[in-house]
Amino acid sequence: MTAPHAPTPAAELDAADSLASFRQEFHLPPGPDGRPVAYFCGNSLGLMPKAARAAVETEFDTWARLGVEGHFEAPSFWMHFHETLTEASARLVGAKPIEVVVMNNLTVNLHLLLVSFYRPTATRYKILMEGGAFPSDQYAIESQARLHGLDPADAIVELVPRPGEHTLRTEDIEATIAGLGDSLATVLIGGVNYYTGQAFDIAAITKAGHAVGAYVGFDLAHAAGNLDLRLHDWDVDFACWCTYKYLNSGPGGTSGVFVHERFAHRPDLVRLAGWWGHDASVRFQMKKGFRPMPGAAGWQLSNAQIFPMAIHRASLAIVDRAGGMPAMRRKSEQLTARLESLIRGLNLPADKLEIITPADPAQRGCQLSVLVHERGRELFDYLADQGIIADWREPNVIRLAPVPLYNSFEDVDRVGEALRQFTISNEE
Structure with a gap:
């Protein structure tokens, strides 16, 4: 019998990821345990780029120094x-x-x-x-x-x-x-x-x-x-x-x-x-x-x-600098596919949990919408307690968006493990 193919470890994928360094260019909020959250809510509000503050401060400085002349003078x-x-x-x-x-x-x-x-x-x-x-x-x-x-x-x-x-x-x-x-x-x-x-x-x-x-x-x-x-x-x-x-x-x-x-x-x-x-x-x-x-x-x-x-x-x-949408899209498809594989690997019946986003990568972006038929809000709150920021949509959908600029493959695995632990705790 052939052994099942083990997925590539997240750490290995993150080490090989050409976009991995861009994660450091964003402010990742701290989670309940003090470490950065796994932020899967970019389809609602993206994270703050660290460059944003300096960009606005430049315009504040121009306003302070030049007033109306900022319309006509450098650098603005x-x-x-x-x-x-x-x-x-x-x-x-x-x-x-x-x-x-x-x-x-x-x-x-x-x-x-x-x-x-x-x-x-x-x-x-x-x-x-x-x-x-x-x-x-x-x-x-x-x-x-x-x-x-x-x-x-x-x-x-x-x-x-x-x-x-x-x-x-x-x-x-x-x-x-x-x-x-x-x-x-x-x-x-x-x-x-x-x-x-x-x-x-x-x-x-x-x-x-x-x-x-x-x-x-x-x-x-x-x-x-x-x-x-x-x-x-x-x-x-x-x-x-x-x-x-x-x-x-x-x-x-x-x-x-x-x-x-x-x-x-x-x-x-x-x-x-x-x-x-x-x-x-x-x-x-x-x-x-x-x-x-x-x-x-x-x-x-x-x-x-x-x-x-x-x-x-x-x-x-x-x-x-990240290479535009072609480069971002490639990583997006990899992250989303891995998340989908982990969710499907739970082997939960569709009357409990199902992914309603198309399985075809060409028919989806970096979002999976998970329809939770039982205890959906409880699952959403559990994810938040684990430092995973997702998005809740009434009546019972959790949206998870692995964004290529700041999400890692380790983030995806955190979601998979949290879902697995919640499933186990509800079977006991």
């Missing part, structure tokens, strides 16, 4: 601060620089984009989203429908899994889009569903939406900094994302926007205008008549949020 040049984020943001989401801008917060940007890309008519007015989307998306879309005098119950079509399944099938999404046909105005789906952790086939969904003449956009709150995105090549019309989850840019941090290059020189597109989106060459002439900047920058409302953008710039620099 606040007038152009947002532009220093453009190249890195474009690399992050697979875009051209003209297609991205950093501004506002996520839901504000979602509304701004829907003003332009949800333009219902008497016959083409449906908007498609995934059922169980994050409430911000639900509320935004409901209010956008009402803004156009529509009944959300009629205008909004929600995608739901097949009976007995937890996630959506791409072929069902495509079939729904085709069935809606020329009644479909806009598709808006999360790149990764916050609850199940399912990563959607953005390219396939975009192609299907365009085939029936609809705009297609994505809320990338759980995808930016998590998945290797190619928004330009996938022909996505619009997208937005937050920066406080996998991009570690602080609670309530600034947001990113993508608008495809084909709309870069479309001043006729309906939008909500602000002075920072106006042609920069004549912005300070303060004249009437909005003339948008080319590209995504034309959707800006106000001047840059310097302090949150300073943190975000420091965080984006870490991503670039």
Whole structure:
């Protein structure tokens, strides 16, 4: 009989990990026993980069020394601060620089984009989203429908899994889009569903939406900094994302926007205008008549949020030094696969505990959502007592997100061992 293959020890994997040193660039909170926690909550709020404090202090110093002249003088040049984020943001989401801008917060940007890309008519007015989307998306879309005098119950079509399944099938999404046909105005789906952790086939969904003449956009709150995105090549019309989850840019941090290059020189597109989106060459002439900047920058409302953008710039620099999303994604898949193997190795029946995130790595990011049918909150609290920070979602899901920049393979094994000990204690 062949002996079962033993998994590679975590210490060996951590020693060989090319990203292991980046863990030291983040503040890891102390756990109950004094050692750093195993932090698996980056899908809710990423850890603080050690560079963040110095980045903000630099801007405080500029403000103190220069006052308003900080807009025009080195080292900050606040007038152009947002532009220093453009190249890195474009690399992050697979875009051209003209297609991205950093501004506002996520839901504000979602509304701004829907003003332009949800333009219902008497016959083409449906908007498609995934059922169980994050409430911000639900509320935004409901209010956008009402803004156009529509009944959300009629205008909004929600995608739901097949009976007995937890996630959506791409072929069902495509079939729904085709069935809606020329009644479909806009598709808006999360790149990764916050609850199940399912990563959607953005390219396939975009192609299907365009085939029936609809705009297609994505809320990338759980995808930016998590998945290797190619928004330009996938022909996505619009997208937005937050920066406080996998991009570690602080609670309530600034947001990113993508608008495809084909709309870069479309001043006729309906939008909500602000002075920072106006042609920069004549912005300070303060004249009437909005003339948008080319590209995504034309959707800006106000001047840059310097302090949150300073943190975000420091965080984006870490991503670039780590090798960008391809390198981070490789480690992410390894961490998530190991966590999945340890959970499945408990051999618990599905009526007690099941992973509802897809098993296919291409259909998930660095998140596993574990549906706990019995004593779920007790398990969550037990993990916290063991120094493992996870995320609880009602009614009975624990989300675990092994983030490649600061989680180690040893962290993953800590989770596996804690789950094993909890299982043993409940069998006795």
